[in-house]
Amino acid sequence: MSTLMIWKRVGLAIVAAALSMSALLAQAQSGIKIYVFSSGALTIGKGVLYNFAPMEPPVQIPVGFFLIKHPKGNVLFDTGNNDKILTDPSYWGPMFDGLKPGHTPDLAIDAQLRTIGVSPDDVKYVVVSHMHLDHGGNIAKFPNATLIIQKDELAAAFFPPTGYAGPYIPGDAFVLRGKTGDGNPSRMKIIQLDGDMDVFNDGSVVVKRWRGHTPGSQMAVVKLKKGPIILTGDNVYYREQVEKNVPPNVVLAYDPEGILKAYEWIRFMMSTQGADFFSAHDPDAFKAMKKAPDYYE
Numbered sequence: 001m002s003t004l005m006i007w008k009r010v011g012l013a014i015v016a017a018a019l020s021m022s023a024l025l026a027q028a029q030s031g032i033k034i035y036v037f038s039s040g041a042l043t044i045g046k047g048v049l050y051n052f053a054p055m056e057p058p059v060q061i062p063v064g065f066f067l068i069k070h071p072k073g074n075v076l077f078d079t080g081n082n083d084k085i086l087t088d089p090s091y092w093g094p095m096f097d098g099l100k101p102g103h104t105p106d107l108a109i110d111a112q113l114r115t116i117g118v119s120p121d122d123v124k125y126v127v128v129s130h131m132h133l134d135h136g137g138n139i140a141k142f143p144n145a146t147l148i149i150q151k152d153e154l155a156a157a158f159f160p161p162t163g164y165a166g167p168y169i170p171g172d173a174f175v176l177r178g179k180t181g182d183g184n185p186s187r188m189k190i191i192q193l194d195g196d197m198d199v200f201n202d203g204s205v206v207v208k209r210w211r212g213h214t215p216g217s218q219m220a221v222v223k224l225k226k227g228p229i230i231l232t233g234d235n236v237y238y239r240e241q242v243e244k245n246v247p248p249n250v251v252l253a254y255d256p257e258g259i260l261k262a263y264e265w266i267r268f269m270m271s272t273q274g275a276d277f278f279s280a281h282d283p284d285a286f287k288a289m290k291k292a293p294d295y296y297e
């Protein structure tokens with residue numbers, strides 16, 4: 001076979017692979033939905049989230065988390081505040097008093113998912129943007145799911161970098177460990193990433209490693225019919241920060257350059273692919289969003 005013929009065959013194979021990938025994506029997109037929830041609220045000085053903004057009076061922010069329905073299974077992106085605080089404020093130590101999270105029974109993550117007919121066992125993958133107390137709190141409620149987390153974040157959850165330990169609650173990480181003496185270190189299936197993951201191999205839900213807010217932060221791109229939605233985790237607090245390129249205070253910016261690069265990439269995705277993004281804590285943006293049982297498709 002001539003070299004030209006070989007290259008023609010390679011080219012055809014590439015085109016065929018691309019076509020089957022886009023067919024798979026189109027198939028997924030016909031059934032994919034994002035549901036928006038909040039795990040209550042937190043109270044905090046805006047200047048912590050938005051550098052040089054005033055600290056007083058404190059602002060109240062939602063604690064967003066998201067359920068992605070995909071024809072091949074449900075993906076939970078973040079898990080909110082640990083439901084333990086609904087009955088035991090001491091679980092967060094002194095932070096509970098300052099952050100004033102909501103603590104009514106209807107905020108429990110299983111109660112919220114029930115409103116769209118999803119039980120914890122219906123969740124196939126739990127993706128955590130990072131392991132801070134308002135994102136990794138309820139992983140233990142999904143023992144039959146597979147956790148998708150960056151290796152660096154798992155390490156940070158168990159032993160955070162000096163100066164950044166406060167928002168990592170030891171108990172939220174410890175529940176991931178297997179039984180004492182068991183050779184298997186983890187209680188549930190865990191995919192430890194050092195990079196990106198196309199969750200269903202069809203391009204519809206792609207987890208992206210994005211060190212910024214924390215050592216192992218990750219974001220996700222969900223390709224809805226109407227365009228890609230970027231779930232930012234805490235690499236973004238207020239939408240305005242992406243527009244104006246304003247990072248948070250350094251205490252919430254483990255890698256400030258990573259955060260600014262995330263903003264730049266989000267702006268690029270918006271201008272070139274018609275993408276939009278959902279952050280967890282922007283009060284006005286959250287108010288304007290469709291909340292479960294309504295959804296985005």
Ligand SMILES: [Zn+2]
Nearest residue numbers: 132134234280
């Ligand atoms: Zn957060």
